[in-house]
Amino acid sequence: MRGTGRIVRFDDVRGYGFIAPDSGGEDVFLHANDLDFDRLLTKRGTRVSFDIEDGPRGKFATAVLITSEGSGRTGAGSKAAASDTDEYFDVFSAQEFKEAATEILLEATPSITGEQIVRIRAAFEGFARKHGWIE
Incomplete structure (x- = not known):
């Protein structure tokens, strides 16, 4: 099936x-x-x-x-692919972005501190907002 x-x-x-x-x-x-x-x-x-x-x-x-619907939440590549094919792409809510960023940071660097996560996440959130990747 x-x-x-x-x-x-x-x-x-x-x-x-x-x-x-x-x-x-x-x-x-x-x-x-x-x-x-x-x-x-x-x-x-x-x-x-x-x-x-x-x-x-x-x-x-x-x-x-x-699927032909695109690759979902994969960042800039999705935006470029969507504009090339006139398809829509998913946009993170700010909360979804924070959760995903935190998960990625913890998986990539288990020794990272909470303070470092907050600072890095805030910098990426500003960048993502500027590019329309989050609502």
Whole structure:
């Protein structure tokens, strides 16, 4: 069965993540070997289509493709791609942006302090607002 959804998490180091299916229900496991595109494009919010299979640990995705709707919340690339194809792209709310930025900072640098996160996040939030990436 073919489904669609958004990538909710992908760990590039471990090579796996999860997709929230548009049909609802539990997230679907995603492995890098099942991507039919460059794994560097696996960002939170990326819209994908995929085949759903049942495995011993639950559902998993195979033959995963980025949908024609674009790649969701992937920053400047989405804006450029959207303007090239006259399609819409997702824009973060300020809160969604802060949450995503915090998660990325903590994953990239576990030793980062709260004060550093607040300063870096504020700088990026100003930059993102200036470019229309957040509401």
